[in-house]
Amino acid sequence: MFTLIKNTLFSVSLFNISFNKKKESTQIKEEALVSILEEKVPFKDSKTLYGICGLELIDKMSNDLTAYLFIQKNKDHSSWNLVVPVIIDRITNEALQFGQGYFALEGSGVGLSYTDSIFRKLKEHKANGFNVSICPIIVDNKLLDDFEYIDSNLKWNDLLKDGINLANYQKREFVWIYKQYSEIKAKYQL
Incomplete structure (x- = not known):
């Protein structure tokens, strides 16, 4: 016991x-x-970013455009290196900033389809007699994340300072991303 x-x-x-x-x-x-x-999350005041519905705003722009495709350097938030498109009016310097998570240059789904839609809108803009440039830039993820907040004080040209042109960074998955980018660009003759 x-x-x-x-x-x-x-x-x-x-x-x-x-x-x-x-x-x-x-x-x-x-x-x-x-x-x-x-x-x-050091920043709290997020910007109002455009999704796919914001593409119609490209039609309202009445000057030459530069479309920056800021691409994540690493895959932090998804299976793809996400793309943040920023469309700049070259005369007024007005910027249309689209949100991270809607666009991609990889895969075969919605993100790639939305990126294709941007190229279609840019082709339409070019058909109206305007010049259009597209610049795919690889950017550090933290910088790209912080760019979505007003209180980070980051502007689109800050992303260019440390960015790498996609054509100059042919490593790992970026070979495929560059191929997808080139195919869409050729498809719309941009």
Whole structure:
């Protein structure tokens, strides 16, 4: 009988010890997660970014355009290196900034289709007698993420300072991205 009680007390003690360790471990993980989130989102005031519906605004622009396709250097948010299109009116310097997550130059789905739609709109603009330039630029992910916030004080030309022209960065998946970009550009004769 004494052995039975002794074994029962021993197992209860082990359970309590492991339960407390688990609780401490969970608390440490939660504190680490809060710390990471605080570091990751230093900016709070996000811009109003355009999605696919914003493509109609290209029709309203009445000057020559430069379309920057800012491409993530690393795949942080998705399976693809996401693209952030920014269309600049060369005379007024007005910018149409589209949101990260809608556009891509990889795959065969919606992101690529939306990018194709931008090229179609740019071709229509060119057919109206305007000059159109397209510049695909690879940009550091953190810089591109911060660009979506007003309080980051980043402007589109800040992305050009550290950016790499897609034609000059033919590594890993960027060979395929450049191929997709070239095919769409040729399709719309831009």
